[in-house]
Amino acid sequence: MKRTNTAKWIESAGRWQINVQKDGVRKTFTSAKPGRTGQREANAKADAWLEKGIQNRKQTVAEAYVQYMARQMKISSEGNWKPMQGRYNKWIAPRIGDTRLTSLTEQAVQDILDDAFAAGRSKKTIKNIAGDLRSFFKFCRRSGWTTFEPEELHVPEGARFKERTILQPTDIITLLNVDTTLSRGHRVFDEYIHYYRIAVFTGMRPGELLGLEWGDIESGVARLKRSVNIYGKESRGKNENAPRAVILSARSLEELNAQKVLTGMCQRVFPQVEERNIRRAWYRYCDANGIARCTLYELRHTFVSIAANLPTGQLKQVIGHSQNMDTYGVYAHAINGQDKVIAENIEGIFDAAIAAGESTQQ
Incomplete structure (x- = not known):
């Protein structure tokens, strides 16, 4: 049998208590010992009774x-x-x-x-x-193989999130002004230049950009409905907030128009390409143009870092982190005109970042 619950402290009785049931029989196990020691003791008593029904004690x-x-x-x-x-x-x-x-x-x-x-x-x-x-x-x-539950499993306190590498303002200026990379020692046009730029200007995930279709873009809004993972498989996105509306700034629309000229009106904005190919091309572009390497996903982090001063609600909608957001969310914004405000705000923060980069270069 399985134990899906854990002992609770009963203040009025001054003890730990757990109720479990097996084959229609319900039993209560307790412990008067204080702290977690008592909780573990009560759980152990319940487990000992339940384990009499374990189906396979040799299962590894x-x-x-x-x-x-x-x-x-x-x-x-x-x-x-x-x-x-x-x-x-x-x-x-x-x-x-x-x-x-x-x-x-x-x-x-x-x-x-x-x-x-x-x-x-x-x-x-x-x-x-x-x-x-x-x-x-x-x-x-x-499955009835054990009653084991690691109740106190924890991440060591000293663990830290991995440091992210993002593009600095001077790197963004390079990205805006240089559309070439190196191939066999020669300067050539980088066919994925608009992918890199749109990733930075919108904060879309790598797979979301690969799943984007021209039919998803209308009136300055990209409605994200699908994502293509590193294995080339299509899904609705990383989580329940992934399907959303991304408000496109003037720079984003300019790059999309340039991509349309480059590839024509295929169904996908970035047709017939795998993430690994873009990743290799991006690293080659970074090396060719003096940009510290970061991952394609870190281009999204670049956007989030630069857009940190956006109102929280606007930023969460754009990057898909709102927990209570409607599927696309755009409809409410279309009603009150906030889509234009968001686009102008995004444009403004990149104006400021680029201006900072230019002052650094002087």
Whole structure:
């Protein structure tokens, strides 16, 4: 049987208490010990009773993970389960892969996160590993293989988010004024120049730009309806806020018009291209023009950093971070004219950033 809950402190009774049920029988387990020690004791009593019904006491983590990943491959995208499998191979399997589910301890699982921290991994990476572990053990409990739940699993306090590299104002001036790259030692036109510029001017994710169609653009607004991941698979986007309206500034519209002249009226704004090809071309462009390399995703961070002074609501709508936003959100803005205000605000912040870059070059 599985335990999906945890002991709660009952103030009036001065004890920890947990209610569990198995085969129609309901039992209550308690502990009067203070603090987390009492909570763990009450949970342990409940687990001991429930574990009498564990289906397979020899099931190892590796054996269970095969079935867990089979489910993930059915219910999630390749862009989600492939990185998950990679994290398992790198961090989880070497430490607990051969361990039986019924023999696991919280410390053994915590050691996985501590190892990643000691190896210098970012806070985001460690949080992803922790999320994988919680999801995996929930699957195992629901499957009746264990009652194990790592209740105190935590990211080490010293973990830090990875430092982001963004374009500086002088880099943006270069990006605006130079449309060539190096190929075999010769200066040639960079066919993805408008992709780089639009990414910086709009804050769209790499896959969102690849999924953008001309039919999605109307009256100065790009309605993002799809995204193409690094494996070339199309989806509705990274999360529930991904489908949205992006207000296009004058610079963004200018780059889109130039892209239309370059490729014609294909269905996609950037037709027949994979993210990895653009990534290689972008690094080549950076090297050819004296720009410190950053990732395509960090072009989005460049926009967010420059647009930090936008009103919070406007910025969240443009980049798709609002938790309560309508699917496209544009309709409300179209009613009250705020789309024009947002476009002008975006144009203004880039004017200021470019002016700062020009003063630095003088």
